[in-house]
Structure formats: structure tokens, C-alpha cells
Amino acid sequence: xxxxxxxxxxxxxxxxxxxxxxxxxxxxxxxxxxxxxxxxxxxxxxxxxxxxxxxxxxxxxxxxxxxxxxxxxxxxxxxxxxxx
Numbered sequence: 001x002x003x004x005x006x007x008x009x010x011x012x013x014x015x016x017x018x019x020x021x022x023x024x025x026x027x028x029x030x031x032x033x034x035x036x037x038x039x040x041x042x043x044x045x046x047x048x049x050x051x052x053x054x055x056x057x058x059x060x061x062x063x064x065x066x067x068x069x070x071x072x073x074x075x076x077x078x079x080x081x082x083x084x
Contacts, residue, residue, distance in 0.1 A: 008080065009037030011047040014056075026059050037083060044082050051075045 011033050016025040030045075037045050047065065049057045052075060060079050069078040 007043045008046045009033065009040065009042035009044070009083075011045060014047070021055070026056070027063060030060075030063055034081075034083060043084050044080055046078060046080045048076045048078050051077065 011030070014026065014029055014033075016029070034045055045065075046068075047060065048071070049060060051057075057077070057079075063081070065079040065081045067077045068080045070076075071078060
């Protein structure tokens with residue numbers, strides 16, 4: 001789930017079963033990752049999201065993540081959230 005990128009705790013993959021979507025599962029997984037990042041003294045979390053997954057992007061934005069980079073040719077955006 002994680003790998004360090006400088007001061008960032010990178011969430012490499014996140015997935016929820018279709019039947020658990022809309023029940024807070026994604027929010028709980030992100031909260032767990034952020035708690036772990038803080039425990040390890042990271043100052044931010046980052047992740048990538050597919051432009052073809054608008055539901056995931058809305059979730060991340062609702063949780064405070066902001067687009068920091070477009071990854072050309074990959075239909076991905078890098079998102080970041082400061083933790084402290």
C-alpha cells in the first residue's frame with residue numbers, strides 16, 4: 001500500500017469490491033493510510049488516479065487531495081494532500 005517518496009507517503013493502490021462502494025470503505029482505507037503516514041512522520045500523502053475513474057477522483061477530492069500533476073499519455077493525475 002505504501003512507499004516513501006521524499007516527504008510523501010505514496011498510496012500505490014486502492015480498491016474496493018463493488019458491493020462495498022458507497023459504504024465508506026474507501027474513506028476508511030485512506031484514513032488508515034494517512035494515520036500510518038503520520039506515524040512514520042511523513043508530511044504528505046500522494047496517489048495517482050485514472051481520468052477514467054471519476055468516482056475515485058471525487059472521493060479523493062472530498063478527502064482533501066488536490067491534483068498536482070497531469071501524467072501525459074497515461075490518462076492519470078497525481079494528487080497530493082498535506083498532513084501537517
